Every structure is written in structure tokens, then in C-alpha cells.
Amino acid sequence: MREQTTLEQSIRQARDKKDILLMTHIVLGYPSFDDSLRMVEDMVNAGVDLMELQIPFSEPMADGPVILRANAEALKAGATVEQSFKMAERMTKEFDIPFLFMTYYNILFCHGVSRFVDDCSRIGIQGCIVPDLPPAEGQEYLDAMHAAKLSPIHIFTPNTPADRMRHLSDNSSGFIYTVARKGVTGKDTAFSDELSDYLALCNSNTDLPLAVGFGVKSREDIDFLRGKVDIAVVGSESIRVMEQDGVGAVKGFIETLVA
Amino acid sequence: MKNSGYYSQFGGAFIPEILVPTFDELESAYLAAREDESFWREYLDLMSTYSCRATPITRLDNLSSQLGGANIFVKREDLNHTGAHKANNVMGQGLLTRRMGKKRVIAETGAGQHGVATATMAAKFGFDCTIYMGAHDVARQRPNVFWMEQMGATVVAVTEGSQTLKDAINEAFRDWVSNMDDTHYVLGTACGPHPFPEMVSWFQSIIGTESRAQMLERNDRLPARVYACVGGGSNAMGIFSGFIDDNDVELVGVEAGGRGRGAGQHAARLAYDDATIGVAQGYKTYFLQDRDGQMQDTHSVSAGLDYVGVSPILSSMHESGRVRFEAASDDDVVNAMQRTVRHEGLIPALESSHAFAQAYREAPGMSAEEDILINMSGRADKDIFTVADAVDDPKWREFIIDKADAYKQEMGDA
Ligand SMILES: Cc1ncc(COP(=O)(O)O)c(C=O)c1O
Numbered sequence: 001m002r003e004q005t006t007l008e009q010s011i012r013q014a015r016d017k018k019d020i021l022l023m024t025h026i027v028l029g030y031p032s033f034d035d036s037l038r039m040v041e042d043m044v045n046a047g048v049d050l051m052e053l054q055i056p057f058s059e060p061m062a063d064g065p066v067i068l069r070a071n072a073e074a075l076k077a078g079a080t081v082e083q084s085f086k087m088a089e090r091m092t093k094e095f096d097i098p099f100l101f102m103t104y105y106n107i108l109f110c111h112g113v114s115r116f117v118d119d120c121s122r123i124g125i126q127g128c129i130v131p132d133l134p135p136a137e138g139q140e141y142l143d144a145m146h147a148a149k150l151s152p153i154h155i156f157t158p159n160t161p162a163d164r165m166r167h168l169s170d171n172s173s174g175f176i177y178t179v180a181r182k183g184v185t186g187k188d189t190a191f192s193d194e195l196s197d198y199l200a201l202c203n204s205n206t207d208l209p210l211a212v213g214f215g216v217k218s219r220e221d222i223d224f225l226r227g228k229v230d231i232a233v234v235g236s237e238s239i240r241v242m243e244q245d246g247v248g249a250v251k252g253f254i255e256t257l258v259a
Numbered sequence: 260m261k262n263s264g265y266y267s268q269f270g271g272a273f274i275p276e277i278l279v280p281t282f283d284e285l286e287s288a289y290l291a292a293r294e295d296e297s298f299w300r301e302y303l304d305l306m307s308t309y310s311c312r313a314t315p316i317t318r319l320d321n322l323s324s325q326l327g328g329a330n331i332f333v334k335r336e337d338l339n340h341t342g343a344h345k346a347n348n349v350m351g352q353g354l355l356t357r358r359m360g361k362k363r364v365i366a367e368t369g370a371g372q373h374g375v376a377t378a379t380m381a382a383k384f385g386f387d388c389t390i391y392m393g394a395h396d397v398a399r400q401r402p403n404v405f406w407m408e409q410m411g412a413t414v415v416a417v418t419e420g421s422q423t424l425k426d427a428i429n430e431a432f433r434d435w436v437s438n439m440d441d442t443h444y445v446l447g448t449a450c451g452p453h454p455f456p457e458m459v460s461w462f463q464s465i466i467g468t469e470s471r472a473q474m475l476e477r478n479d480r481l482p483a484r485v486y487a488c489v490g491g492g493s494n495a496m497g498i499f500s501g502f503i504d505d506n507d508v509e510l511v512g513v514e515a516g517g518r519g520r521g522a523g524q525h526a527a528r529l530a531y532d533d534a535t536i537g538v539a540q541g542y543k544t545y546f547l548q549d550r551d552g553q554m555q556d557t558h559s560v561s562a563g564l565d566y567v568g569v570s571p572i573l574s575s576m577h578e579s580g581r582v583r584f585e586a587a588s589d590d591d592v593v594n595a596m597q598r599t600v601r602h603e604g605l606i607p608a609l610e611s612s613h614a615f616a617q618a619y620r621e622a623p624g625m626s627a628e629e630d631i632l633i634n635m636s637g638r639a640d641k642d643i644f645t646v647a648d649a650v651d652d653p654k655w656r657e658f659i660i661d662k663a664d665a666y667k668q669e670m671g672d673a
Contacts, residue, residue, distance in 0.1 A: 058553040059425065059539045061432050062275040068419055081551045105273055106538045110552030132273045132541070157277040159439070164279065182277060183437035 007098050007126040007151040007174035011209045011230060014049055020226045021049035022258055023211060025102065025235035027070035028053050029079030033087050035247050042247075043238070044095045046254035050231070052129065053091070055084045055103035062131040064186035066236040066243075081111060085119055092124030100153065100174075102129040108141065117144035127151030127174045135171040142171055153177050156202050165205035175209040175231060178202045180216070186236030189215025191224040199228045219257055264453020267578055268536075269544050269571030272452035278432075281439040286454045288359050293461065298354065305350055306465065309383065310340040313469045316477065316632070321602045322619070329483065329625035331618060332632045333605065334470050334498060343608065343637030344466060344494045345376040349445060351462035353380040356443040363387040363442040367431045369396055369424035369490075370562035370610075370645075371403025372637060373447030378412035380445075388412040391430040393422040396562060402644060421556055424566050428540050448491025449570035452541035456572050460496040466634065467501020474632060483629040484509045484621070487636070488613040489529075489584070490563045492570030494636035499582065509583065511621075512573060513613040515559030516586030522547070526557040527586035528569045529577045536574075544571045560589040560649055561609035563637075587616035593649050595619055596639065608637035609649060 004012075014021055024043050028036050040051060056074040060067065092099050101120060108116045108130065120128065127150055133141060135154065145152040151174025156165050158181060169176060178199065180189045189195070202210055212225055213233030222232045234257065241253045263286075264270045274282055292298040306312040315338070319331040336344040349366075356364055364386045368374030374390040381388035390407055394416040397404055407414050420426035428451070435444045449459045474482055485502055487495035489512040502508040517525030520533065526547065528534040534545040537552050547555045547567045559565040576582040587595070592609060595616035599605050607615055611634070618633045625631070639646050647655035 058420065059429055061429050061540070062277075062436070064433070065419075072420060075553060104539075106546075106548075106552035109538050109543075110535075110548070110550065131275050132538075134272070134274065134276065134279060137271050137273055155276040159277055159280050161280065168276070179277065182439070184433050 002173065005126070005149055005151045005173045008209065010098050011050070011175060015209070015230055018049070020222060020229070021231045022047070022222070022254075023050045023052060023231050023233045024048050024238055024254065025052040025054060025233065027056055027067060027074055027239070028084040028087055029056055029074035029077060030070040030239075031073060032077060033079070033083060036087060037091065038247050039238075039242065039250050040091050040095060042251035043254050044097055046251045047258040048097065048254060050098045050100070052100045052102045052233070052235075053084070053088050055081060055101060055107050057104040057107055059106075060104060062184060064184035064236065066186040066239050070239055081107060085123060088125060089123035098126045099124070100127045100129060101125050102131075105130050105133040113140045114144045117141070117148050117150065120150060121148040125150070127153050129153045129155070129177060131155060135168065146173070151175070155179060158182060158198055162201065162205050165202065169206035169208060172208060175211050176202065176206045177211050177213060177233070178229070179214040180212055181214055183214070185214055187215060191221055196228060219259070222257055264457065266572045266575035269542075269574040270453055270456060271538075271543050273538050273541050273543070274452050275436060277436045278439065281435070282452060284359065288355055289454050289458050292355055292358065302351055302354060302462075303465075305354065306347065310346045310350065311338045312465065313473075314338045316470065316473045317605070319603050322598070323622075325602065326619060326622045328623040328627065329629045329631045330627070331622055332474065332482065332630055333635045334466060334632060336466060336494065336634060336636050337605075337607070337611070337638035341372070341376045341379050342641050343372045343376070344463060344497060344634075345373045345447060345637070346379075347465055347497065348447065348459050348462045348493060349373070349376040349380045352443065352445045353384050353386075356386065356445070357384060359443060361441055361443045363389070363438065364445050365389045365391065365431050365434050365442055366445040366447060367391050367424065367427035368403075368447065369393070369427070369565060370642070371396065371400040371407070372563060374412070374414070375403050375406050377445050377447075378407040378410040381412060382410040389434065390414045391417050391427040391434070393424060393427050394418045395422040396424070396427075399562065399645065402641065424562070425540065425554060432541075448493040449496045449572060450491040450540065450542060450544070450568055456542070456570050459493050460500060460570075460572060463493050463497025464500040466494065466497035467499060469501075470498055470632060471501040474630065478630055480630065481505055481508050482632040483507075483625065484511055484631045485634070486511045486513060486614040486618045486631065487634040488564060488610050489514050489569060489573065490566050490610060491568070492573045494634055496570060496572060498632075498634040503581070510576075510581065511617060512582050512584045513617040514584060514586045515557075515561060515564035515613060516588040516591075517558040517560070518589060523556045524558055525586065526559045526565050526567070527584075528567075529574065529584040530586040540568060542568070542571055544568050544574045560592055561613070562645070563608070563610040564613065585617050587613040591616040591620075596646070597650060605635065606639045607635050608639045608642065609646065611636040
């Protein structure tokens with residue numbers, strides 16, 4: 001039996017009270033660090049259960065148009081890794097939900113992998129999602145994360161064979177992130193029987209909680225996922241809402257999801 | 260997914276999970292093709308009947324005597340169909356695509372050469388084809404876009420990031436993660452995740468194999484030095500591979516020195532010390548990046564060398580000292596091109612002209628008993644718009660203005 005990380009424990013505790021949790025995603029420094037803070041505050045007040053903070057990178061290969069542009073704009077406005085760490089530290093201190101980092105491997109590599117993990121630990125980040133780092137390339141990262149009792153989170157996809165799902169699960173803690181379809185973030189997903197079958201397959205290949213993302217954007221989507229997964233992830237859609245209707249609109253949008 | 264494809268500390272496969280089975284499939288198909296002698300025979304047959312292989316070696320008689328010193332020879336990759344070494348890689352990957360049963364190809368392109376080569380291959384093999392090209396490059400390279408579209412390819416102008424080659428690569432990956440079932444990504448250089456660096460180098464090794472035999476036959480000895488320009492590194496890997504075990508043959512890679520040292524002024528990852536080791540676009544190598552690991556802007560007079568990363572295999576040969584890296588400035592490159600046109604009647608691409616510039620700098624210091632070999636990776640006559648700008652030709656400018664006026668008049672009349 002694996003040892004449960006703090007992240008996994010808090011997810012399981014929260015699940016005792018709610019039948020599905022909501023995780024949201026923001027890009028740090030987009031459109032500004034002040035706006036990032038305001039969005040996190042609104043999201044937490046609206047009832048979000050955990051949050052993914054993306055440290056911007058110039059080559060976000062796995063992201064679709066919305067998050068891609070958010071990365072580019074944050075960098076254009078001068079966002080640095082150091083500022084991202086400072087802002088994340090403030091967020092973990094002020095808000096009592098688990099925070100994760102999502103970023104690409106070069107950010108860890110250039111910072112120094114073990115230093116990156118130490119810094120996460122120091123500022124209260126509980127886990128990381130690094131979409132371009134398969135376990136085979138990430139031994140140093142995995143060792144450092146496990147030693148710090150933080151959660152390295154890997155991704156299941158509709159292309160992932162069952163034996164690879166188990167391999168990914170063995171190298172993860174906290175939860176497993178499954179993407180609902182092929183492609184990049186921020187495009188439509190069909191919430192169908194096929195998706196239900198796939199989520200059942202995911203669940204049968206891990207004993208960790210399951211989060212599902214890519215294309216989740218409405219109350220109906222979340223209702224569909226209830227009972228099938230532990231966490232629904234809303235990523236691009238809240239950024240899109242913010243772009244269309246301003247930072248102030250995010251709270252209302254999240255409230256429609258959790259109501 | 261095996262942890263393979265490392266060249267000392269460089270290379271690897273840093274890919275999104277969704278592509279792991281696709282890369283496994285590609286690696287198996289590639290390894291099976293390498294095992295199967297009939298594959299290479301089919302490849303050689305295709306290259307000799309559809310492209311112009313074996314390409315000849317030409318001695319630069321006039322410039323060898325003008326410069327004094329070493330005898331200068333040129334490997335004529337410009338004589339490939341579509342005018343560059345890119346055809347070697349593209350035709351090989353076309354055969355592999357067919358073996359894998361895929362029906363659609365996608366590719367990134369900077370200058371447009373690799374895009375044109377891929378569109379050509381797709382037309383011949385009957386594949387659907389989409390080419391990703393930075394919006395800046397689309398604007399600069401209309402003639403190449405024209406030919407790609409004539410050949411039936413869809414050309415997508417990428418408006419993200421710096422709107423150049425690296426952004427086109429990201430966009431091609433984004434297409435691939437949605438369409439991997441029927442689509443092969445024809446990566447254009449010896450970069451990217453494993454097995455691309457090794458596979459592209461394998462197809463390009465046809466240059467080195469021919470060159471070594473041709474130089475021996477002609478001169479009864481091997482060249483003292485071999486020069487190749489280095490963008491991603493495919494033409495360099497191609498010609499160097501023929502001489503890699505000949506320790507007396509010095510291998511010289513020439514990068515884009517642009518306007519000189521300093522961030523944003525050039526694209527020299529190995530010759531200058533502005534680059535550091537990083538991981539992006541799926542592989543680990545030297546990148547022109549800032550301290551946080553954000554990629555920086557690059558500059559070169561030649562779009563094909565204007566790239567932030569470099570083949571992981573070349574990074575390892577840089578570390579081991581097997582390959583010496585130099586940089587040629589924009590000005591030297593344009594001079595070398597004009598000199599080659601004027602005195603030899605050859606028209607090297609601006610990319611290839613980097614190798615010529617370095618060779619011309621070194622040849623006078625060598626002995627008449629020594630030969631040097633330059634890889635002429637492509638020809639420039641099809642890049643006439645870019646070259647005319649680079650040499651700043653006033654008559655060309657006048658011609659374009661007149662042409663534009665005539666179009667405007669026509670449109671006004673209609
Ligand atoms: C003629 C020519 N030479 C060289 C290059 C650089 O690529 P590589 O370093 O992969 O040979 C290009 C790329 O577009 C090219 O068109």
C-alpha cells in the first residue's frame with residue numbers, strides 16, 4: 001500500500017462531504033499577478049476545492065489557444081518564475097485549499113529540479129503536474145517529490161493502454177489527472193457513454209482519486225461526471241470568462257458550476 | 260516507452276502522455292525499416308529516380324586558386340528535387356508513413372523549404388498535407404507558400420509566440436495530439452523527441468556515404484575538413500556521418516552568427532556561449548533561453564538557421580570535441596554567396612552560404628596538399644525575394660514596384 005500524501009488525504013476528506021470536487025486552473029501573472037490573486041480569492045469564495053497554478057512557459061506544447069495565449073501574455077508582461085513562487089506562497093498562506101503547480105519541465109530543469117521541489121515544499125504547494133515529463137525521463141523529479149511527501153500527478157489519456165495506466169499510477173500520488181479526449185486544452189468534449197466507459201477503465205487501473213479535465217465548462221458537464229470521478233477540472237473556460245467579461249465575472253461563473 | 264535516444268546527456272523524449280503510444284509506434288516502424296534491407300533499397304531507388312541522387316561533387320576551380328591554400332570541393336545537395344537536402348529526409352519519412360498505413364502528413368517549416376519538400380512528397384504519395392508556418396515566415400516567403408498550395412497542401416499561418424519556426428513546431432505537435440491515428444508528423448530536422456534526431460540523421464546519411472566514396476575516388480584521399488551549416492542540424496549530421504570514424508577529418512559546423520554575440524542577435528547555440536542546456540520541444544539540448552528557461556528571440560539572415568535549439572547529437576559531439584562549431588555573420592554570409600555566384604556560377608542558399616563563408620575564411624591558411632568539402636545544402640535561386648533583399652538590389656526593387664503597380668491597375672480596371 002502506498003502512503004497517502006497530504007493532498008490525497010485532503011481530497012478524500014473533502015469527498016466525504018461532497019460527491020464531486022471542483023478544481024480550477026489559472027495562469028500566474030495573466031493578465032497580472034494582482035488579477036491572479038483576485039481570481040483565486042473569488043474562486044475559493046465561490047467554493048472551488050483545489051487549484052492548479054500554471055507557471056508560464058514560452059513553449060506550452062500541450063496547451064490549446066486560450067491557455068497558450070495566457071502564457072504568452074503573462075511573459076510579455078514580465079512574469080518570472082520567482083514572482084510566480086512569491087505569489088503562490090501568498091495564496092497558500094491566505095487560502096485554505098490545496099494548491100498545485102502546473103508547468104513544463106524546462107521551468108523545473110532551469111531552476112534545478114531538487115531546488116524546485118524544495119521551494120514547492122517550503123511555500124506549501126502540494127503537488128505538481130508536468131505534462132511533458134513522462135516517468136521514464138523524470139526519475140530525479142519523482143525521487144525528490146516522494147522524499148518531500150509531495151504529489152507528482154500524471155495524466156491518463158484515451159490512448160493510454162491499461163498497463164501504462166498502472167505504471168503511471170505507480171509513479172503518482174495525490175490523484176490521477178485524466179484528459180477526456182485527444183487534443184489540447186480548451187476545445188469541446190463530447191460527454192458520452194464512450195467517455196463513461198473510459199473513465200471506468202481509468203478507475204479500474206488506479207486506486208488514487210481521479211480528476212477529469214479538458215472541455216469541462218458547465219453545470220451539466222459536472223453533473224455528468226458526478227459518481228464517475230472525484231474531481232472535475234475547469235481550465236480554459238474560466239480564463240475565457242475572465243477575458244470576455246472581466247476578472248469580476250469569474251466568481252459568478254464558478255457559482256453556477258457548484259450551485 | 261523506453262528511456263532511449265540519449266547522446267551523452269542530450270536528447271530523450273519529453274512528450275505529452277497522449278503521444279506516448281504514437282512515439283512507440285514510430286520507433287518500432289523506424290527500427291523495423293532499419294532492419295529491413297529492402298527498405299533502404301527502395302529508398303535509394305526513389306531518390307535516384309525522383310530526386311537527383313547521387314548528387315555530384317564539384318571542385319571550385321576559380322575560388323581555390325583565388326584564395327590559395329586548400330582545394331575546395333562542394334557536395335551538390337542543391338541538385339535535389341525541390342532544391343535542398345530536405346528531400347532526403349522527407350522522402351524517407353514518406354516511405355515510412357506509407358508503411359505505417361497513415362494517410363495524412365503534417366510538417367513545420369521556417370523558410371518554407373521543408374514545407375515545399377513535404378508538400379511535394381504528399382502529392383507524390385497521395386497523402387493529405389497540412390503545413391504549419393509562422394505568420395512572419397508566411398509573409399516573407401510567399402513563393403514557397405504558393406508552391407505548397409499548388410501541390411494541394413493546406414498552409415496554416417501560426418500567429419502564436421514569435422511566429423517563426425519554433426512556434427510552427429509547437430502548432431504541429433498540437434495538431435498531432437488530436438490526429439495521431441491517421442497522421443504522421445514529418446519533422447524537418449535532426450531535433451525533437453527520440454527517434455526523430457536519429458531517424459532524420461539516418462535518412463540524411465545518404466549525403467555522407469556518397470561524399471566519402473566520391474572524395475576517395477576523385478582524390479585518393481579524404482578531405483582534411485568538412486563544412487556544413489547548422490540550423491537544426493540535419494544536413495550537417497548527414498554529411499558528417501560519412502566521416503565520423505575518420506579521425507583525421509575535421510568536422511566543422513557553422514551556425515548563424517547574425518549581427519554578432521548577445522541575446523536576440525544571432526542563432527549560434529554552440530559556437531557562442533549564450534545558450535544553456537534546457538528541455539523544450541520534446542528534447543534536451545542547448546537552447547537560446549533566459550535564466551528561467553524561456554526561449555529567446557533569435558536572428559539570422561537565413562530563415563532556415565533561425566532556431567533556438569540544435570540537434571542533441573550535435574550537442575554531444577560539441578561536448579566530445581568531435582565537431583568544431585563556428586559562427587558566420589550575416590555580412591560574411593552574403594559576401595560568400597555573392598562571391599560563389601560571381602566566380603563559380605553556383606547559387607548556394609543563404610543557409611548553405613554559412614558553410615561557404617567559414618571555408619573561405621580557413622582555406623587560405625591550409626596547404627595545397629589538402630582538400631576541403633563544403634555541403635551545399637540548398638540553392639538560393641528559388642529564394643530570389645529574400646536574396647534580392649539581402650544583396651539590396653535596386654533593380655529588383657524597381658521591378659517589384661512596377662509589378663505591384665500593374666496588379667493594382669488590373670484590379671482597378673476589373
Ligand atoms: C538549404 C537549407 N540548408 C540548411 C537548413 C538548415 O537545416 P538543417 O540544419 O536541419 O540542415 C535549411 C532549413 O530550412 C535549408 O533550407
